[in-house]
Amino acid sequence: TYDPNCALVSHGCEPVKVISAERLVTLDRGPAVGLEIADVLDGKEGMTVISPEARECIWRELIVNKKGLKTFIDRPNAEQEYTFTRGHLEKMVLELDRLIDKYSSVPFVTKETAQALVDLLTEHRALLIEDLAA
Secondary structure, eight states: OOOGGGGGOTTOSSOSOOOOHHHHTSTTTHHHHHHHHHHHHTTOTTOOOOOHHHHHHHHIIIIISOOSSOOGGGSTTTTOOOOOOHHHHHHHHHHHHHHHHHHTSTTTTTOHHHHHHHHHHHHHHHHHHHHHHO
16 A cells, blocks of 8 residues: 555555535535534544534534634635636646546446545536636
8 A cells, every 4th residue: 555554544544435624614515514424433433423413503503603613714814716827727627637537437436435536526627617717
């Protein structure tokens, strides 16, 4: 393996879930992403996860009501717009195309995590295409 830390992992060195921090903080998708995270951690050795009934409430308190630790959206200039050249955008699209192709092919095509990654990459690709068209 390319990651020396994999030798320390007892149940394989493969992601069990792919999540999007951007989706976690949106009102429409955030609660579901929070539940996905809790489901992955629930029942794992050394993990204490709040009861399923309280999970959406905790998400709302942390994300909507801003109680608890700061997140990336609380940073100054979090919504700062970046200006990329057309060439930069085109290179980003090409790299996303490469990754989408890679993770849409064997042996990844049957892995849920790879398909979640493809979904996120495809979403970001669409945003870049919009920027190119503007």
